[in-house]
Amino acid sequence: MFVDRVRIYVAAGGGGNGCVSFRREKYVPTGGPDGGDGGDGGSVIVSVSPRLHTLMDLRRRKHYKAPNGHSGRGKNQHGRNGNDIIIEVPPGTVVCDSSSGGVIADLVSPGQSVVVAAGGKGGKGNARFATATRQTPRFAQPGRVGEERWIDLELKLLADVGFVGLPNAGKSTLLSRISAARPKIADYPFTTTRPHLGVVDLGDGRSFVAADIPGLIEGAHLGSGLGHEFLRHIERTKVLVHVVDMAGIGEGHDPVKDFEIVREEMKLYNPELALRPAIIACSKMDLPEARENYEKTRDILSKLGCETCPISGVTGEGVKELLEAIAKALDL
Template sequence: MARFVDQAKIHVQAGNGGHGCVSFRREKYVPRGGPDGGDGGDGGDVILVADPQLHTLYDFYHQVHFRAENGRPGMGKKMKGRDGEDLILKVPVGTIVKDAETGEILGDLVEPGQTLVVARGGKGGRGNARFATPTRQAPRFAEPGKPGEERWLVLELKLIADVGLVGLPNAGKSTLLSRISAARPKIADYPFTTLQPNLGVVSLSDHRSFVVADLPGLIEGAHKGVGLGLEFLRHVERTRVLLQVLDASGENPLADFEIVEKELAHYHPELLRKPRAVALNKIDVIQDRSQLDPLKRELESRGHPVYLISAATGEGIKDLLEGLWRLLTNPELDPRDL
């Protein structure tokens, strides 16, 4: 499996235009043929295309410099040089492209197959046949090709998913993802098992499905870059619905909930406007589940639908998934109806 890389800096250079040709018609019995130098070909462009099969910028981790083909020079008999081939670079859907020098956002590739020209090839130079006039019938010069554009780019990947799983490390997000989809993230009983986002597709009845992202666990101070903070929070922005997974068997699940809420608010207040739900996980290890009633009521009073689940045993999972589907399709619904 390719290493997950969500930022890369690359240098792109479009192809130079081919030079125009200086040539004169040479035929038997025509001692002084006119100019017939052809134009040079245009240089190739550098084009980024969003590929839904890619989920990482790993291809740009080792190779940094990319160059399109130069246009070929013009030839005699007014033959135009061949255009240089475009260089197509595939990037994951959700890639933001910035000019490294100015910070300007050049494009945001959010649709499969979407393209963005990041460096345009130089125009081919005109051959000497183009410069012939009644008073200058034998021009002995042609135009050089124009240089192609070049620039440094910053590529930043923000994964696109319907539902983002958020929560503190070891809350059970990876176990939940493996339970509800075919994804098989690394799972162990210690914090920060998930060091990169994992995507899974949830399939429901009647051909319904949605994409879930298991995102690295948050810790206090994440919005300042503590732990995996900024790498995690970048991907939260793209999700349509947030599901906060809480370890219901922990010492203070409500305090854990508050930590995550605070980090989301510090990073981007708009995140708290997304439709959200809460999953109280690990209920299989709780003997007296009635002790969760006050916590459930408190969370519901804040406008969040709450589900009691066990990612380990599968208990409560069906109700959770149906609730998430209703939240995705009817984000304005009253939480009590979910």
């Protein structure tokens, strides 16, 4: 199961209390203070692990509590610090505070980490408070409380190219044609219900990562058809490929209108997406009706401000030209 959003509760450990103690040795009846400091509480840390690709593991556990620091003891013995808790997440995870909605960190690189709940500092023992005029302090400092809060973890896929379009436009077929990815393919809308990534090797040391985004529908920017769940995954892409079904005319589809629906939904969701380099992939050109419809609409499509590539994910027609257009847009 692909899980790309979870909410969890994190609580750091409290600091240990400082100790009130005095030296008691033979022949030293009035020894000075020797109370040790308390240990620091453990922190909760979110860290990127390259072996993870989803947030599914975090669905099973919602609460994370780091241990408290130990209290100080006599003979100037400091308490042991509480151990930190490490929560591993996949690259591309955005960490947000649930109450304010503010972004705490955007974790994209393996090994990158952020403290989401800092452990409380340990209290000072009474030995710390001895002065020339106060030689026998009978008090110590208590440990501080650790931080706690609810956080949202949101995964945004890391891809160079995003395949977007209406349901059943041929995005998954195209991805399976150009990479080793094997998304589910069938002749009905919303076959793809989760994003898929594929690495495309162009040869000569050139490659890019492509993401097949589940089909968008009108109103996606408002959440229709799980629009928000899908649109977030194209926010990091550098180039967008609009896959348009050329064989769908007569079934309530029009290639130009289909393209404009998807582009408008992305613009309403995030205006920056409308500024990304875009390519129109006219799909299903192996079907006679698609070729006929392409000839009817090619002049209109060419005026939309995007390079147009007629392709067939089934036969491979035009795929090489599309990949070269993508490589050019990526400056590969």
